[in-house]
Amino acid sequence: MNDHVIHSLARFTALLRALGARPGAAEFLDALQALSLVEWESRREVQSALRSTLAKGPADAARFDRAFDFFFASGARREEQLKTLEVREQAEQAAREKARRELVFQGKPLGLSTSDSATYAALRPEDRIRLNEFLERTSNGLNVDQRFLPVAQKIIEGYLERWRRQLPPGSSRTSRVLGELLGSGAGQGGELLERDFRLLGEEDLPQFRLALRVLARRLASRVSRRYRRSQHKRILDFRRTARSNLRYGGAMFDLRHRARRLDRPDILLLCDVSGSMLPYAEFVSQFIRGLHDVVSRVHTFTFADELEKGPVGNGRWGGGTNLARALDQLLAVYDACLNPRTCVILVSDTKTLHGQDAAANLQLLARRVRKILWLNPLPKEQWQRLPHQAAFSRYCTMAECNNLSQLECIVKNRVFGSPCPP
Amino acid sequence: MELTLDWLRRAFQAEGYVCGDELLVPVYLALALQKPLLVEGAPGVGKTELAKTLARCLDTRLIRLQCYEGLDENKAFYEWNYQRQLIRIQLAGAQGGAVVEEDVFSPDYLLERPLLQAIRAGERVVLLIDEVDRTDEEFEAFLFEVLSDFQVSIPELGTVRAQAIPVVVLTSNRARDLSDALKRRCVYLFIDYPSVQRELSIVRTRLPGAGEQLARQVALAVSHIRSHPEVQKKPSIAETLDWAAALVRLGRGELDPDAIDRTLNLVLKSHDDLRLFRVEPQRNALSAAARGEGLTRP
Numbered sequence: 001m002n003d004h005v006i007h008s009l010a011r012f013t014a015l016l017r018a019l020g021a022r023p024g025a026a027e028f029l030d031a032l033q034a035l036s037l038v039e040w041e042s043r044r045e046v047q048s049a050l051r052s053t054l055a056k057g058p059a060d061a062a063r064f065d066r067a068f069d070f071f072f073a074s075g076a077r078r079e080e081q082l083k084t085l086e087v088r089e090q091a092e093q094a095a096r097e098k099a100r101r102e103l104v105f106q107g108k109p110l111g112l113s114t115s116d117s118a119t120y121a122a123l124r125p126e127d128r129i130r131l132n133e134f135l136e137r138t139s140n141g142l143n144v145d146q147r148f149l150p151v152a153q154k155i156i157e158g159y160l161e162r163w164r165r166q167l168p169p170g171s172s173r174t175s176r177v178l179g180e181l182l183g184s185g186a187g188q189g190g191e192l193l194e195r196d197f198r199l200l201g202e203e204d205l206p207q208f209r210l211a212l213r214v215l216a217r218r219l220a221s222r223v224s225r226r227y228r229r230s231q232h233k234r235i236l237d238f239r240r241t242a243r244s245n246l247r248y249g250g251a252m253f254d255l256r257h258r259a260r261r262l263d264r265p266d267i268l269l270l271c272d273v274s275g276s277m278l279p280y281a282e283f284v285s286q287f288i289r290g291l292h293d294v295v296s297r298v299h300t301f302t303f304a305d306e307l308e309k310g311p312v313g314n315g316r317w318g319g320g321t322n323l324a325r326a327l328d329q330l331l332a333v334y335d336a337c338l339n340p341r342t343c344v345i346l347v348s349d350t351k352t353l354h355g356q357d358a359a360a361n362l363q364l365l366a367r368r369v370r371k372i373l374w375l376n377p378l379p380k381e382q383w384q385r386l387p388h389q390a391a392f393s394r395y396c397t398m399a400e401c402n403n404l405s406q407l408e409c410i411v412k413n414r415v416f417g418s419p420c421p422p
Numbered sequence: 423m424e425l426t427l428d429w430l431r432r433a434f435q436a437e438g439y440v441c442g443d444e445l446l447v448p449v450y451l452a453l454a455l456q457k458p459l460l461v462e463g464a465p466g467v468g469k470t471e472l473a474k475t476l477a478r479c480l481d482t483r484l485i486r487l488q489c490y491e492g493l494d495e496n497k498a499f500y501e502w503n504y505q506r507q508l509i510r511i512q513l514a515g516a517q518g519g520a521v522v523e524e525d526v527f528s529p530d531y532l533l534e535r536p537l538l539q540a541i542r543a544g545e546r547v548v549l550l551i552d553e554v555d556r557t558d559e560e561f562e563a564f565l566f567e568v569l570s571d572f573q574v575s576i577p578e579l580g581t582v583r584a585q586a587i588p589v590v591v592l593t594s595n596r597a598r599d600l601s602d603a604l605k606r607r608c609v610y611l612f613i614d615y616p617s618v619q620r621e622l623s624i625v626r627t628r629l630p631g632a633g634e635q636l637a638r639q640v641a642l643a644v645s646h647i648r649s650h651p652e653v654q655k656k657p658s659i660a661e662t663l664d665w666a667a668a669l670v671r672l673g674r675g676e677l678d679p680d681a682i683d684r685t686l687n688l689v690l691k692s693h694d695d696l697r698l699f700r701v702e703p704q705r706n707a708l709s710a711a712a713r714g715e716g717l718t719r720p
Contacts, residue, residue, distance in 0.1 A: 048447035
């Protein structure tokens with residue numbers, strides 16, 4: 001294999017990484033070997049060979065195909081693509097310059113880094129206005145002079161850093177520019193994954209429902225899978241072994257083992273359908289439907305002022321929240337649904353009346369069931385401002401869940417075994 | 423025979439497995455590089471059939487390990503035949519002889535499970551590890567140890583090495599994500615639902631009795647069903663073939679609304695899906711799609 005080919009493949013692999021795929025060194029070496037086995041005259045063969053060695057999933061394969069078309073384009077098309085890339089680069093540069101001009105403190109620019117300026121340029125207009133208003137108010141504050149500039153700069157940098165962390169992987173400037181150029185938008189699926197449940201449009205719903213269904217199934221199988229395995233080997237069941245071997249005169253001929261029991265707990269779904277949860281109505285409804293579709297033994301309850309059994313109807317949304325009363329009713333009336341095998345999934349924003357009573361009832365519920373997983377659609381930064389969140393967190397595993405990506409994180413990180421990472 | 427892509431193409435064609443180069447090239451690479459082939463895709467797109475076809479093409483045995491939750495090394499790899507060992511010990515005791523450890527821990531007392539069978543086969547077999555996504559992550563880790571070296575250690579017997587490296591095909595329905603470590607060791611292939619043209623070729627190949635018009639209409643109708651956003655369980659290729667076979671059996675030459683109504687349960691296997699296509703606008707749309715009038719995937 002000549003150096004030029006190796007070099008080109010290395011650059012192509014780097015492009016895939018910039019787009020969010022994760023081909024490692026082993027995959028790179030496999031791809032080189034694969035290239036030596038196919039006919040280079042056949043574009044399709046080369047593409048298939050590289051795809052099967054460098055892309056290890058449907059999402060990666062889609063990225064791969066777009067990157068392949070871009071990287072191995074014909075001369076004229078390549079020129080055209082590079083020209084578009086150049087124009088976009090210039091536009092990005094101009095946006096960064098504009099950001100530097102806009103973010104000023106008492107007439108002086110803040111001196112933000114290139115990445116901070118790029119993050120600012122990518123913000124929604126309303127967020128940019130908010131930042132500017134903050135700077136303007138701070139600039140005109142009482143006894144505020146130029147010495148406060150580093151303080152204001154730190155605050156703005158902190159805000160931009162937090163925003164940047166919320167960006168999906170592979171949404172660095174390079175991948176975004178390339179993603180747009182390749183017509184992928186860095187993967188539309190990825191964008192939907194990160195979108196807040198409140199911001200879902202009508203056109204996103206079919207894709208959203210499918211994704212949620214898959215995640216609900218995975219969550220259900222995660223919840224029901226037993227992770228604490230005491231023995232790797234099979235355990236001898238002495239009582240049954242002794243009994244079944246009586247017929248052989250006591251010779252332990254027929255060994256009986258304890259079956260590795262697969263724990264299939266009941267799932268109890270408790271959803272808040274009060275007015276404050278209205279923006280998340282689509283998520284809650286689809287989540288209930290998704291779980292019902294894939295798990296047969298799921299008890300569903302909804303609550304606002306009162307507890308109701310069964311999935312939510314369209315007319316039921318709204319009203320105040322009284323979790324204390326709902327839990328009271330659950331413990332009193334639906335006692336039969338609660339046992340040490342029950343896993344409770346509670347979907348609510350924690351905004352409720354009688355928070356202390358609700359916490360006390362939650363404690364009672366926690367004693368009756370195996371685990372309570374609380375999916376909170378509010379962003380984690382707001383949790384400190386919620387009066388009862390800390391009290392509730394003592395008796396359950398609370399996880400932030402306002403987009404599909406977070407739900408996926410909950411599913412992947414086995415919240416029922418260990419806490420979800422921040 | 424010399425392994426070439428062209429040979430593989432002809433062999434698959436001869437076995438009636440309809441596919442394009444995007445599927446053949448990864449299979450060819452897995453064979454040439456002697457790496458496991460990881461095949462992912464929705465249920466019923468032909469993953470298991472691919473392994474069976476490969477075994478027929480290579481004129482070799484297919485050894486299948488069906489995975490399930492809770493599968494452990496004993497079921498996948500080997501077990502000692504305890505009863506036989508016990509009888510041997512008792513017989514020796516009755517005859518006044520003694521049994522040494524090597525006597526009862528010899529290959530005669532070994533119960534080989536699929537992984538060990540494939541390693542000790544003595545010839546190049548096809549090892550199908552089906553629905554690997556159903557196993558625990560712990561078993562997956564054990565599996566890629568075996569797949570990287572094609573050797574295993576049995577404490578009482580020593581290390582067993584494969585005399586001929588088996589062709590390993592792992593399939594997954596993507597019920598869960600497999601580990602990067604396992605993926606890294608494999609050549610990856612994702613099989614999507616076929617296009618209308620390819621599905622038509624499959625129906626023609628597998629059901630020569632179905633007329634051209636019926637085959638085309640079934641392929642178009644199935645494509646329409648799969649592209650519907652509210653369908654919960656998309657029909658597989660096997661279900662397409664079942665549907666076409668049923669229509670042939672009923673003597674239907676075309677897919678009219680009445681035929682759809684009578685046979686829809688062969689292609690849709692959930693109550694919600696059936697209800698969706700039995701109501702008026704959807705049934706008519708399906709019928710129109712079958713005639714090539716509706717919106718279908720190219």
